[in-house]
Each structure stands twice: as C-alpha cells, then as structure tokens.
Amino acid sequence: MKQAVTLKDLARELNIATSTVSRALKGSPEISAITRARVQKLAKELNYEPNALALSLRHSKTNTIGVILPELVHFFFSTVISGIEDIAYSRGYNIIICQSNESIDREILDTKALFNHRVDGILACVSRNTSVYDHFIAIQDKGIPIVFFDRDVPIDASKILSNDFEGGYNATKHLIESGKTNLIHLSGPEGLMLSEQRTRGFVQAHQDLGIPFNKEKILRCGDEDAQENFKIIQNALQKGMKFDGIFAVNDIAAVGALQALQAAQISVPQEVAIIGYSDWQFSSFISPTLTTIRQNGNEMGRKAAELLLEEIHSKDTFIEPKSITLPTEIILRGTTLNK
Amino acid sequence: MKQAVTLKDLARELNIATSTVSRALKGSPEISAITRARVQKLAKELNYEPNALALSLRHSKTNTIGVILPELVHFFFSTVISGIEDIAYSRGYNIIICQSNESIDREILDTKALFNHRVDGILACVSRNTSVYDHFIAIQDKGIPIVFFDRDVPIDASKILSNDFEGGYNATKHLIESGKTNLIHLSGPEGLMLSEQRTRGFVQAHQDLGIPFNKEKILRCGDEDAQENFKIIQNALQKGMKFDGIFAVNDIAAVGALQALQAAQISVPQEVAIIGYSDWQFSSFISPTLTTIRQNGNEMGRKAAELLLEEIHSKDTFIEPKSITLPTEIILRGTTLNK
DNA sequence: TATGATAATGCAATCGATTACGATAATAAA
DNA sequence: TTTATTATCGTAATCGATTGCATTATCATA
Known part of the structure; x- marks a missing residue:
C-alpha cells in the first residue's frame, strides 16, 4: 500500500x-x-x-457540515438532503449524515460524534421524542452554529420551518369550499409540533368558515403507515361514522384512507374527498391522483444550508437567530372536487 | 465563542x-x-x-467512509444509504455523502474531496455516463479500498450487485407463464450495464420458453420519468402496436405505462399485464397494485459496508476482491395475472 | 570596501493528541 | 549504606501542513 x-x-x-x-x-x-x-x-x-486533516487541524476548520435527521428512507427528507448537498457542494463543503431513527439516544450520540469531528456547523431535524435539548445547547456553547429545520424546537437558534398551520388551514378550507362540511382529520403523533400545527389549521378553518367542529373529528394516527390508517378508516366506517372529507397529516396516511374507502366501495372524491400532505412522489401516480399540500423540501434544505454557512462565516460572536417559515402550496388533484 | x-x-x-x-x-x-x-x-x-481531527492525523485513520451515488432523491438509493449508515454507525464510523447527479465531472471531484478528507474507504455507485475510471484507480493506488455497488464497473474491486439478469428473466418468465406472449420491454439507458442485464434476461426468457422475439419489442426509455414513458406507450398504441404485457426497467416507467393504458381504456392486467422493477414505495399504493421485482437496497448497503470495513481492517496489503450478487424477488400484485 | 536593502529560503512553533523513551523519586533488597 | 527496582510522570518526536521570524545571499549604493 x-x-x-x-x-x-x-x-x-x-x-x-x-x-x-x-x-x-x-x-x-x-x-x-x-x-x-x-x-x-x-x-x-x-x-x-x-491532507485535509492536517489543514483542518491547523485552521480549526473542516469545511464539513453535519446533518442529523430522523430517517433517510423518506421522500421529504431525501429532498431536503439533496438541497443541502447542492448548496454545500457549491461552497466547497462536505456533509456528514447521521440518521437518528427517531431515537433521542442516537441523536445525542450523533451530536457528540459530529462535534468530535469538528464539523463547522450542524443542520438538525430533531427526533419525534426529543424533549430535552441539552445535547444541542452543549454544541452551541462550544461555538458551533446549529440550524434546525422542519421540526420546531424551543431553542434559541435559526430555524427553517414549513408553515404547517397554513397548510392545514388551506387543506381544510379547500375541502370545505368544495362542498364538504363533515370532515375528519387523521392527525400525526402527539407532541410533534408540526402535526399539531396542521391540526390547529384544521380547527381554525372550521371556525373561520363557520363549520361546526368537535374533537371526535380528529383521529390520531401514529406513524407514517398506510396499513395503520387503512384500519383506522375501516374502523370508523364500521362504527357508522359519517364524513365526506378527510384531511390526512401526510400522503401515506391519505393513501391508507383512500384504500379503505375504495375497499368499502365509497367513491372518491364524490362521496368522500381526501387531501394529503407533503406531495410524495407517488401522489400523482395513484388513482385517483391525490390532492395534497406541497412542502418544498429542496428549498428547505438549500435555505437551511445557506443560513448555516452564513453563520459559519460570520465574524461576530453572537448571531441573531433567524426564523424562516416557508409557504406551502396546495396541489389540486383527483381526490378532491375542484370547483 | x-x-x-x-x-x-x-x-x-x-x-x-x-x-x-x-x-x-x-x-x-x-x-x-x-x-x-x-x-x-x-x-x-x-x-x-x-479532537477527532488530531486523532485522525496521528493515527492516519478517520473512522469515516465516503459514499458516492448518483442521486439522493431516489427510493432505492435511499434504502441503500440507510443500510450503509446502519452498519457504519454500529461500527463507530461516520459517512460522508456525495451525490454525483449522474455527472462524471462531479464524480471525479467527489473522489478527490473524499481522498483529501482521508476517508478510510469509499462506497461508490458510478454515474451513468462514467466510462473512464482513472479517478477510482488513482484512489485505489493510494491504498484506499473501494467497494462498488448496484452498478457494475470494469475495475478490479469488490462489488455488491443485484442479479439484474435474473430479475429481468423472472419478470419476463412470469408474464409469459401467466399467458402473455406478446411482450414489450421499456428498457433503461444504453450503456448502463444494469439495465442491459435486465434486457438480456428479457431476451433469454423468450428463447428459453420458446416465445418469438424481435428487436422492435424493446422500447428505449431514458430517464426515470413517468411522463416520458407515458408518451412512449401512448405513441406505441397510436401506431397500432400490439402487445399484451410490458416489462418496465423500473417502477416509475411502469407507472407511466400503466397510466397510458388506463387513458386508452385498456384494462390492466386483463388486456395488458405490467411488471416493474425495484418495488418503489408507491408500488403497493397504486391501483391496480404493481407487480415488480424487489431488490433489497438495505441489504445491499449493509453488505457493501461490511465488505468495505473488512477490507479497511485487513492487515494484508493485497485483498482479493469479492463479488457478491444479491438475488432478486418477484412481488406478485395486481398488474399481472396470478395463475 | 563596507553597509543597507532586497530577494529567496530555512527554522521552528503551532494545531491536538499519542507514545517511545528518559528522568526522578521512593521503596526494597543486599 | 548502597544499589536495584519499581511506580510515576515529563520530554520530545510525530502526524501534515502553515506561517511568523530569522537567516543567507545577492546586489546596489555610499
């Protein structure tokens, strides 16, 4: 050798x-x-x-940024990574990727590993069950900038979020305006701020448009699992629950719901309309095509990386954290009626 | 700070x-x-x-492996990365990821960057239009092991490939055995060994089962683009081409074909059966559900990482390259008739 | 011829950690 | 009391590159 x-x-x-x-x-x-x-x-x-190692040691600069996210096999996250990589590459940075698998323990180890590698900054989307944030604070204290994306955290740091309230609001509004007034909502896991925001939008739209609302309309679905949501809707139907529209917290849940309706010979969107969230790749493939709320993951990744690089290159000791909320876009397709 | x-x-x-x-x-x-x-x-x-940098410099060991692949927003690749990350993490390694965007120039820069970072080894899936391999050879010459995955290369190195010939063969065989004898094949880009193998399987199955074959049955589709394949099939139908089965080089192409058939009021699988490749996430969501050939991306990633780590830890100067071909699995679903 | 200026290059510290080797002191053995 | 032994710790080189400062050589000027 x-x-x-x-x-x-x-x-x-x-x-x-x-x-x-x-x-x-x-x-x-x-x-x-x-x-x-x-x-x-x-x-x-x-x-x-x-030898980049020697250079990094000498200059205390690795030209590397760390990325922590819950899952790699996930359409939205993969688009975010791609956006991050685009910006990083164009500025001469490399990215180290860690997936936490939605585990807080793993997340803590990841932050340590990234710090030990002396990455110049970190981009993080926290795991679902992260409720303490000491590991991130510790990193910040050592002078390494962190930018959070997608999932909000109670930390004084820059963030790139998606306007989940707006998305939930517009999704619901669209259903109502297309004539559906008895809606149910397949909501995400409790404690995940992002899905709570979508739910908040769902509720607010009811109020603003004068549609009666009660808590029974919210069905909690945990994971992104089509089968699980299939069963939830199947169950609801068997119990005789009546509804003419479904707002699902993500497209996977929406597909589960759609399949349950189709299995029960309920026509979509005539009898029941469906709207999903995130515009997964398959959403334009299925039949009927799925109306959904698009979040621009690539844009989120690019913006997050740009913000982080800005902080990295900033001469100032203290940087005023910026919070950017990206707008969502409703994609009208076959599972809702377009008036 | x-x-x-x-x-x-x-x-x-x-x-x-x-x-x-x-x-x-x-x-x-x-x-x-x-x-x-x-x-x-x-x-x-x-x-x-x-400080991991100082340690790495001292020991000439970074505990980092580099990953080069064509695309991040791609179901199969994301499962591969996930598998790589699993193994790497469990052995105390971090991964640096570069996406070549199917560009050879970018790929060359990536190999350089990874070498400069002194990664302990590289896992690579070459870009489509890579036809020279000097950049990889150069890395090997410097004593850094490389393991290639998914796409074959004429380099003396370890490889983890999928049995694309077998996949193509079994897909075709299944169509024929379910009664379809006039098949067409939406093939991948020319020069990409992997898709040529699938095509070879398609041809061989015809010969082995005594079904006539001619070159017109192969329609070349370039990218993984549903729209493009929609048009190809639409075109074929307009030209009056007759066929009762389609073997698509990937699920995206299969979906495009399916949509074209549905638009032309052709029933699937009764009139025309379809089989795809790779078992993308959406393939069990669409209607009818898509029969396909599953490649275990996670397994490929894990095996590749394990092989690489083995070579990294090997004391020997010269390591006999291993070539592992992973089997494929046919997933029977709605777009083909199951006898 | 001596001196100062300038051009070209070398020396050595530095980044943060490891480690072979040497040094010191304390203790035990003779 | 002297020597050998051991426990404990420090010195300095090393990994590969950068950089402030010193050094040497060359040439021009007084």
Missing part, C-alpha cells in the same frame, strides 16, 4: 524546506519562479494532494 | 504534563489512581471531548 505523498516527500526530493514547498504550491511571490515551477512540476508528477 | 477544551487545558489546570492527562483519561495503569481520578474528574467537569 502506497502512502500518500506529503509536503515532506516533495521537500526531500527537491532538497528544500517544506515551508518553501508549501509556499511554492500556492504561488507565493516570495518564492522564485524557478523553484516554484520545479515544485509544482513535481507535485503534479507525484499526484500530490494536500 | 468558547474554544473547545483540549488536553493542554486540562494539563495546565492540574499543573501536569499533557502526556499524563492523555494516559490518565484512558485509564493507563502507569498513572497513579489519585492523578487518574483528578484528571477524569476535571475532564468531566469541563466537558472535555477529544
């Missing part, structure tokens, strides 16, 4: 000091043109590549 | 040498129990964390 070529190797070969080699390689005017040329020639010949 | 705590800080505080601190922290028996306790206590108080 060949060892990588170092400055010292070049210096020895040319019988000069490593400092001279270093300066010559970066075209310092201090070095004579002749020496400079000799060094650069040899470096090219031996295929010299600087 | 606080600076991170270093060994030197602890040493100064306790008025002892850094070497003593270092040994004490790792419980060396050379150090007296009293000193050891004092050091460990202070380290905990000041929240000391070792």
